[in-house]
Amino acid sequence: MSIRTTLFILLVTLGASGSFAQDLLQTRFSLKKISGTRVELLNEISKVTGINFSYSPKSIRAQEKVELKESSGTLEEFLNAIFENQSVSFQVRNKKVLILGKQRENGKATVKGVIREASSGEMLIGATVRLQSLEDDTKSFGVISNLYGFYSLTVPTGPYRFIVSYIGYYTESREVDLEDQGSFDFDLVPSSTQLDEIVVEASSYHEEPDHNYSSSDLGKNTIEIATIRKLPALFGEVDPIKSIQLLPGVSVSGEGSTNFYVRGGNSDQNLIQLDEATVYNASHMLGFFSVFNPDALNYMQFYRGHIPARFGGRLSSLLDIRMKDGDDSKYHLSGGIGITSSRITTEGPIVKEKSSFILSARRTYLDQFLRFSKDEFTRETRIYFYDLNAKLNYRLNAKNRIFLSGYFGRDLNKILVLQYVIDWGNATGTLRWNHVFNDRLFSNTTLLYSKYDYLIDLSDETTAFNWRSKVEDVTFKEDLDFYVNPNHLIKVGLQTTLHQFVPGQPDEDPSSGVPNKKALESAVYYSSDLEISDRLLLNSGLRYSLYQLFGSTTLYRYDDSFNIIDEVQTSGKRIYKTYHGFEPRLSLRYLLGAENSLKFSYNRNRQYMQLLSNLSLGLNVFDIWYPSTNQIKPQISDQVSVGYFKNFKKNSYEFSVEIYYKRLQNQVDYADHSSLIMNRELEASLRTGKGHAYGIETTLRKNGRLNGWISYNYSRAKRQIEGINNFREYPALFDQPHTVSIVGNYSLSTRWEFSANWNFASGRPVTLPEETFRYDGYIVPIYGTKNSGRLPDYHRLDVSFTLYPREKPGRKNQSSWNFSLYNLYSRKNAASVFVTSELEDIDLVKNRDRSAFHKLSLFGIIPSITYNFKF
């Protein structure tokens, strides 16, 4: 093509576009309504002509009343009449008319608002809000919506395009003229609701396409509940905790357990919060299921590297789980029927678009099958769990919102014939007030309640025996987010928690139990997210925590052999022991170039309580939450991590490699054969020392129709505790050098989805006997070095298929069938290996005089079917 022809085509095109703009303004029409506010008249014009307008309400004085003289004319004539006494200009862009008010030179405009899901009104946390200048393409400002969907951004005045995006949702775009402050809320439409084509759905285990390398986050994952639902699940029970166990840096205590260990830290070093309230025991049925009903949840954020300064109290990780708010415009009923349990959820508006509720319930019914047993004890056994999630929220006005949420769940194991009862459960409550002081200052005030307790009751007609244990918290928190400018966000806050520990006592004589403890744990923090330059992003923070034991209790002092040498009774409200310290938190990201970055973080964390458990498999029914005391110092960790992050092919692939080293102080272990239950002097059984952990985590993630990730980790975790293993270093119980996770999801068609995951982990350390001796007819094992052996390696493949109904016009209900196979090739993974007299079966000794190694496996292949529905 010749240059002359090219220029001709260019001129014609430009002329055509200019001509189109001119034509639009010359559109002729008639209006029935010719008086009203400016915005009413513009809406009327839109109705009649189909032309849309974009403007800043303040800059055009939208509420000013106008009376038109003519009822027909061109668009330009109408606009000139509406804005007769105001200086505005009109620009046609993308078939819209942009109305620009008078600009202030060198002024600043602050915009704020809330990002929500369009259909339900649920807050969207971590949505990206960008303002792209329409006058200068190189100028762009961005911010992320906070934990409550709120954002604020201060930019120079002028025309901008809002671009609001969030994974799994269509991007919203809106053009505005920013003259002064303004409030702009956005309702995003989920892309998965548009099923007229195969959905290209990005993986939801991160926040934004470039988040992998652009954020300063190290060791952080945001997990959408929708993604968890697709993963194969044990007995078909979708389990948020089990999804965490697929992430790099996370290892598991054993088959089917909800316990998890992060970067060499014990399971009690993970802070699990539901709507900010602590969940002390996230397990149902000895750990096979978690307490979290996915139908009630909105999303989860998991921190295993850098934990922001606003969070504290645990060394290794934070799992921050948020409940849904409930659809504020329509009522829904949803649920699922599975082979082990069923669940139901109802949600809807209390006052439309102002207030909503959600209520979720779940119960298992496995025990109903026991009624058919021929065995009397089995027949008279009741084993089940139930839980309930509830939430209300009320938007008082644009600046104030109140939330009230709670969880209650219980496990019950009862043998009626013997009057044996073992039950345990959690309860949480959250009362929260979000307040917007002004365009830049956002406040969150929270009152929290949390309780975990269990009861062992083996009373019968001759022996009354029971044992009750509890931990209970009441917390007040105040958090402030201050958006200084687009490059700088400051967070400050404080919190104080009253802890009440009842480590264990019998109902008949509470004074004979382990002495109760009370403590006040307080903290203040400051953190700053600062974009120092285009390449360097710094998140720095400092937390100061104070821990004070007070109240009436009995204190023991021990000699070097852990015999009691002194006993002191404290009384009243006197503080008898204080611990405190600073916890610096630092994280930075340096952009190396296009789509890759280096990140570094350092964290110090303090933890003022521990979970005491010396059972070999960690089925945590009888574990005891015990505070730091005059004898047991707080746990402290220092962690350093460095990572390289890169995206490929326009964020279709994400790669990361992280190296970490963690040093741990005051780690707790137990003297051999410690008795923790009913032991008033249980501190004498505790031994403390140090530990360290290190590792490398590599992950390759793919987004798109086929999405998922492959991760390989090498990690070690060691302990060195006085009085154990002759003070020699030994591998921690969760030291698993090699772990591999392969997770994949694929949309086969509009109706079928396929998901699979394969996990591999080195066998856990185990202490096995090297020889035996006879005593009193028993064959007694003699062990070598602690944890010197290893269980066989663990690996398992799970698959699931989800079937959706055919699309029908006007169909309002949604449903799906999920078919899953847990442990597809039925590998008998070892839950434990032990030596005892040769067993024929679980409760049948074959030969008392012959010992043997035994392997206990919990699961073979387990199929399940679940029907999910939503109206």
Place this chain on the structure above:
Amino acid sequence: MKKLSYLFLFLFVSCIETIDWPGDNESTGRIVIEGEITTDTMAHTVYVSRTQPVIVDSPAEPVSGAVVLIESDSRSYLLRETTPGVYQTESSAFGVVGESYLLQVVIDGEIYEANADLIPLELIPDPVEVRTVIFKPPNRPAIEVLDFIYPSNFGSEVPARYQVSVRIPDNADSVIATGYEAPQWLLSELEQNNFIVSDTSYYMHPGLEPPAIFAYGETNESRLTFPGTSIVEAYFSMTPEHYDFVRSVLSETEWRGLGPFGFIPGNVVGNISNDGLGYFSASQVVRLTQIPVQLD
């Protein structure tokens, strides 16, 4: 008593199987000593053997030719080897409350020693309560018989070893309640002149032991009996160190069986010197005998 743990596990299609393990047929042959002295006047026994590999199906190798001595400030007993590895005092030997006893075993010039204090039983419980209960044999009228319940193995005031022996009278035929049809096993025992119908021994623990609860639960069986039956209970005192040893042994044996509720493994620490294994204990024995003679 039913084991509780299997009720959880069976729901989840679990299984236990025996497996091979490297090094399961090796042993260092360390010395193992098991012995006790009590306040009973009788021949007291010390067993001397060696360690075995993990997988065994034969008794431990006895150690013969050892020189075994038990002595205190006031007495000294030289034990005689009666069968290989089994050493006994004279039948008039007994221990005295308040004394400390030294066990010395010399094997090929190597000396193994242990000390044990013979402490009194701090609290002597009441004899078991024998009650009159109604017993309804199948297809026969109800009758009154005597009954007692074994003391619980958990929650005792002090740790102790407990033995109970139930001996029905020689003239059991005449005292068996009219209308009671004796079970076949009892009739068989009587035909062989075996009148001891129950001889049970177990340990009484001050605390609750979850692994034990889930292994075999709490002992609270009842035992039917008849007028004239002698119920002999024996309590053996235990020092705290002796109890810790026994508890460790149980943790590693009886309570280990079902894995999920077992303690984290740990070595059993005895009181035998020179890297020896096992335990030498000293106990006061208190016997309570009652012979219920009539129904209430």
